[in-house]
Amino acid sequence: MFxxxxxxxxxxxxxxKKPHPCGSSEWEITRTGIDFGLRCMGCGRRVMVxxxxxxxxxxxxxxxxxxxxxxxxxxxxxxRRQG
Ligand SMILES: [Zn+2]
Numbered sequence: 001m002f003x004x005x006x007x008x009x010x011x012x013x014x015x016x017k018k019p020h021p022c023g024s025s026e027w028e029i030t031r032t033g034i035d036f037g038l039r040c041m042g043c044g045r046r047v048m049v050x051x052x053x054x055x056x057x058x059x060x061x062x063x064x065x066x067x068x069x070x071x072x073x074x075x076x077x078x079x080r081r082q083g
Contacts, residue, residue: 008029010065012029013026013063014062015059016059017058022040023042024040024041024043031048034050034051035049035050035051036051
């Protein structure tokens with residue numbers, strides 16, 4: 001699925017392989033760590049899943065959490081910082 005290790009951040013919206021019964025397959029990450037907290041974008045239901053299970057079920061990241069730093073509203077993305 002993902003090459004190497006992928007870091008997920010609170011606020012990222014991911015698409016899961018199986019849609020929720022409400023019809024939405026997009027989930028917002030509300031917590032990261034050993035367990036991931038997810039909130040359904042369709043109905044708002046919150047669930048907690050182990051990180052290993054989450055990584056197996058996630059299909060892709062639909063929207064990355066945007067850092068709302070001032071001065072970065074336009075232009076190309078800043079270069080990756082090491083560390
Ligand atoms: Zn739902």
